[in-house]
Amino acid sequence: MQHCRTLLHAGVLITQDAQRRIIENGSLAIRQGMVVAVGTREALSAAWQAEQELDLGSMLVLPGLVNAHTHAAMTFLRGLADDMPLMDWLHQRIFPVEARLTPEIVRLGSLLGYAEMLRTGATACMDMYIFEEAVFEAARAAGLRCVGGEAVFAFPSAACAGPEAALKATRALAERCAGEERLSVAVNPHSVYTTTPEILTACRDLAEELGLPLHIHLSETREETELCLRKHGKRPVELCRDLGLLDLPCTLAHVVDVNEEELDMLARHKVVAAHNPSSNMKLGSGVAPLSSMLERGLVVGLGTDGPASNNQLNMFTEMGRAALLHKVAGHDPTLLPAARVLDMATLGGAAALHDARLGSLEPGKVADCVALDLASPNLQPLYNAVSQAVYAATGLETRMTMVGGEILYQDGRFSRFDYDALCREVSDLRSFALRAAGLAE
Ligand SMILES: [Zn+2]
Structure with missing residues (x-):
């Protein structure tokens, strides 16, 4: 018999391993936060002696979903302003509030965001915001994995007087979280349109020096492309390529308004795109050429x-919307099948976070997983577990969320923080946000 900390038993286990095995009555053996064996319950029970058994009955267990691009702190702005063009929305509603942020507001907003993610099956995210130290404090409090970094703008933010200060904050953050298993840093120039080629070059240099990945919004809208062409005589992807940004491990959020030539460029440079279908739909940005x-x-x-x-941080609804968006955009129901969508939300997310330990449940990977209650009426009967996860689940069937073998959410309870107290504190931020957005006296 071999020894492990936990034997987890599931009704159905989606592994996302190279063969995309789905195991009925499947089990995971977990030791020191890592998966050490995967197989049938019968086989693992015979071979492994565990300190504890976690029997999830008939539940569906799958790898924790990875949110490849988010700004979790913005939960406190949820529903404050909708149905506006991107630039108006940013400049009239979002930036004025963000100009008056404090680290405490960012911490509370982020913790609420991470609560929502854990509650709906995400175990890791790529985050970009200001006061990122406070974001990391929230990530530690929630327990999920986070790759974050101070957003770099050409103009002052509430957190930093300018781009130099933001880069300094990024460097300090990287030093402080060195050795933390669940947190790591990326250099985060906000976008081409909110920075300059000089700032982007400084970001590239810092990423190169510290061996960090780079995370940027790129080619989100046609307007962004037109602005870039007017200002720099190049399209955004070309500008980033010429500045050497694409030579780094890179995560590019959106990548909507790109032509064939730019797509070839991106593929040659082996960058990772973070697809955000809900945001692209809600802001009318267009449809990323995913196929x-x-x-x-x-x-x-x-x-x-x-x-x-x-306005959700829910990776299950995001998967469903992604699958539907590309079918309607391409007038083709065979586009983006459920299995491809689940790949994006797991293994694609691991690539976006530049962390090969994530994305599947197999020996050598971290024990990050989610259990869905298959007894929910919307998940009955079961023919295809992947289809059920992508098209039928709402995320709220999540009964248990685990990171590194530690249960962070189970049956309505978060293990590391007081959710009711958090809700009261976030609710108290509403009058601040309304006043700052010019929507109240
Ligand atoms: Zn974004």
């Missing part, structure tokens, strides 16, 4: 973007 990306072998993760432009 063309996948045909070229471009790796794509799936993200919710911020809760002000979605």
